[in-house]
Amino acid sequence: MTVEPDGPRRVGAPGEVLLEADGVVAGYVAEVNILNGCDLDLHTGELVGVIGPNGAGKSTLLKALFGLIPVREGVVRLAGEDITGLPAHDLVSRGVGYVPQTDNVFPRLTVEENLEMGIFLRPKAFRGRLGEVTDLFPMLGTRRRQRAGSLSGGERQMVAMGRALMMEPSVLLLDEPSAGLSPAYQDEVFVRCRRINAAGVSIVMVEQNARRCLQICDRGFVLDQGRNAYTNTGAELLEDPKVIELYLGTLARAR
Numbered sequence: 001m002t003v004e005p006d007g008p009r010r011v012g013a014p015g016e017v018l019l020e021a022d023g024v025v026a027g028y029v030a031e032v033n034i035l036n037g038c039d040l041d042l043h044t045g046e047l048v049g050v051i052g053p054n055g056a057g058k059s060t061l062l063k064a065l066f067g068l069i070p071v072r073e074g075v076v077r078l079a080g081e082d083i084t085g086l087p088a089h090d091l092v093s094r095g096v097g098y099v100p101q102t103d104n105v106f107p108r109l110t111v112e113e114n115l116e117m118g119i120f121l122r123p124k125a126f127r128g129r130l131g132e133v134t135d136l137f138p139m140l141g142t143r144r145r146q147r148a149g150s151l152s153g154g155e156r157q158m159v160a161m162g163r164a165l166m167m168e169p170s171v172l173l174l175d176e177p178s179a180g181l182s183p184a185y186q187d188e189v190f191v192r193c194r195r196i197n198a199a200g201v202s203i204v205m206v207e208q209n210a211r212r213c214l215q216i217c218d219r220g221f222v223l224d225q226g227r228n229a230y231t232n233t234g235a236e237l238l239e240d241p242k243v244i245e246l247y248l249g250t251l252a253r254a255r
Helices: 058-065 088-093 111-117 123-136 138-142 153-165 183-198 210-216 234-239 241-248 250-254
Strands: 017-026 035-043 047-051 071-078 096-099 171-175 202-206 219-224 227-233
Touching: 017 058, 017 202, 035 047, 035 058, 035 071, 035 202, 035 227, 047 058, 047 183, 047 210, 058 071, 058 171, 058 202, 088 096, 096 153, 111 123, 111 153, 123 138, 123 153, 123 183, 138 153, 153 171, 153 183, 183 202, 183 210, 210 234, 210 241, 219 234, 219 241, 227 234, 227 241, 234 241
Parallel strands: 047 202, 047 219, 096 171, 171 202
Antiparallel strands: 017 035, 017 071, 219 227
16 A cells, blocks of 8 residues: 655654654543643554553543644644644644544445545545555455445444545554454454554554554553553553553453
């Protein structure tokens, strides 16, 4: 899959910090903060996982990064540029893609029409990108005339991920991509995430399946009550006794 950016996209050199949250405070209701000084850094080429208990602020962090909720304190940077408060469509044009956990397809549109919506800022590039994205997700090609609302949950997730890739993002934000899927489709989602990352897309993945997330990610961030609790490589977090006790359970130790 081609991942070369154009226009105003921001792509750092390998190993450089590509996306950064620095002391971010954010929430949905006035004077009620969900994030309380949260930090995150994504290096070029990385797959970073964000885990933690329900209500820790994981999905809120992605929404703050993508300009969907106001950042009250702190800074969000993309390749060193302050993008705090920029609207989502500006971030898409700069190479940031986002896949929400729910309501992530247009159910009355066909698969192909959903993918076309993903590249509305560059309509002339649609046909070329369609071929590249369906190479990565063959199911999207075979089902392209089918309404997205008639697909299974796992298939809809593939549509949502494919649509986010249509603009050739350098950064992809995934909000609990395996949530509610069958075990087989959960496996498929994690395989696709690794392939997308291997193709050159840097990924921040919030995931409720913490163990599987840490198994595939380069580094992990553990959030608790809107703050960073632990940060390390995925492999190290899987072996950390405190992380196992508080967030993974005894099964992780057995594995």
